[in-house]
Amino acid sequence: MRPPREPGLAPPRVLTVAGSDSGGGAGIQADLKTMLALGTHGMSVLTAVTAQNSLGVQGAWELPVQAVRAQYRSVVDDIGVQAVKTGMLASAELVEAVAELLAGTDAPAVVDPVGVSKHGDALLAASALDSVRTKLLPVATVATPNLDEVTQLTGLRVESEDGMRRAAAALLAYGPRWVVVKGGHLPGGHEAVDLLTDGSDEHWLRSARHGSRHTHGTGCTLASAIAAELAKGKAVPEAARAAKEYVTGAIAAGFALGDGIGPVDHAWRLRDATEGPGARRG
Template identity: 85%
Template structure:
């Protein structure tokens, strides 16, 4: 990884004014609630400079995904090199990678990075639309997860990747062990999809030795599109600012909880979370309903 700094034509004063730089490698959501759009909004809200490598274009709205078109591997590589070789990055987040070829190309690029990497192993959309080819699962397991500083699967993605089905909090440790076996340094098992628990949204962060149970109230706000992207991007933003992993994930959980609480109706289906809530620009839902959680 390289980038211009105070020794390459930028003064120390200029360098001090540059916010931490975070790169998202993910698909575009034309409805603006998830994907690249959610990532960049989150990064801005948390005081970092967001940059993007677009891996796929989707036709997507509050009702679902109407179409998805992966970009050529060459285009993804060129975007990555363009950003990293000139500007440099202090954290990377991956999202929708669509195909085995893209997964492997991105994993190869990240293998040479010294920046922390947050892997959101996106498999399906909020509406149940497939965003990762079944043929790509093995590449995620053997190529992408080993380069992850933090992996953030939801319960469905845990099952998809490992075969482990977590039906209660008692299963979270087993789920975490199964994901960690593929090589990420840390894993967040996201419990937002846990059935039968109406009171709390519970996540487990662990590296196999340390455990951090993260809890937040769960409310009935259905406008939760983009929660997984938002959480992973928030973790990456906090890592870019120098937080250790437990502090970064805890802060990201707090941010996404507030964003869910302020989620708003958009279109005829599931609306997005409000990425700007922490900037004092919330839709008013937070004040009306209180904190909420349930990230996917």
Template identity: 75%
Template sequence: MAIAPPRVLTVAGSDSGGGAGIQADLKTMLALGVHGMSVLCAVTAQNSLGVQGYWELPPEAVEAQLDSVLSDIGAQAVKTGMLASTALVEVVAARLARHGAPVVVDPVGVSKHGDRLLAEEAVDAVRQVLLPVAEVVTPNLWEVELLTGVKVESERDQRRAAEAVKAFGPRWVLVKGGHLPDAPVDLLYDGEEMHTFTAPRHDNRHTHGTGCTLASAIASRLALGDTVPEAVAAAKEYVTGALAAGFPLGAGIGPVDHGWRMRTL
């Protein structure tokens, strides 16, 4: 009888275009050798040009999905993405705190196209109830500013930004520097240790799903037994390849290629 692989749960929104959200998470988990499971929090109408609308699920539906999966199958790691509202943030945070598996929080605020995916009034709930249960939180520069008010304009600002996010209670903070004007550097910080990760910047506009993919890759590697620094390093290597292989889709920004390793064999 085959042995089940490590199990990773994504709690996020659906991307009807298939490049980000739940769809990107499950593709990443399959590519990295874990069994992906999903709790759907919101449905988006979304394509390569942007998000045309989204609809939240009722909190009781999200809670029922969480209880169904975690009570029977369990998870070695969890990734959260688009949670949309205060009520959903609170339900998810409370249930994950009881489960105890490491949680990777991608604090999704806006889409790649600038469409808001988190209600303004829900930002405080992310700070107060979701970040304290996080093993790792992975904000980009816009999300750092949304959460802390710290504006990162250079690599020197990243340490101050990481400290500001760390004050809300996550064990590790990964401040992503992909939007910095110079060579992109990601800073990982736990209050004492500081690790930096660099990668080449690829001349490819098809980057949809990058943040979802990175957070899911980190969760997958944690489930496989990596330490947090090891998981981030492995996830960065996977995402860098996916970015390099990003492909056009529709009339706008295409997705990263989650299956790039299969196509390079």
């Protein structure tokens, strides 16, 4: 149980800079649910709007750089932030603007270099990849690419844990302080394995691999959970372990929604607390 907070005292503040998922499973919506579930106050800078459901992304429209800058300054200059998480940034112009904003903010930044959706739909222009490498990753406290994003950014195809080490080294060369290489797409095995490293300190984050196909929003949720834990004052390894535990539970409790891939359950801990560990979800 989390200790009660003093009445009137604001919880840790976390800002997500990402796109909207109209289906509610990923993007801004997943980020804010995660931040709430982990006892922080979530705030948002919208970068793009998507028409999206369990079957895929039917359309995407990025916001002007001016609108993104205004949202960011509005929140940071008045309310302040204790961690920032980035997700879908869509274009080189938005990547560069957000990187500049992060560089001027005294708070840890968790960068989820979103390139494609769960269904394979492009969420980042190919022309923006160089900006991610040279502008965004250098200001990241933690970068959290999945294996497809590793390939986009480094050209490396990862098929083993040794490959994850090589990928992490290639990503760290771009400048983030820490990298989480997410191994959820590794073939076979009974474990979901992620590698957290800063080039010298190495942490293998392992959990049981769940058979559920309802995993929409997993990447957004992990990055947001790390940001929330950092905002609460945890060091990166401790924050990543806590985030991995939360996401593993959310995947196990994922539920069907629509005719395609359903979301993870961001409220699984609340359901466990109110319904008991043997209660049926979904």
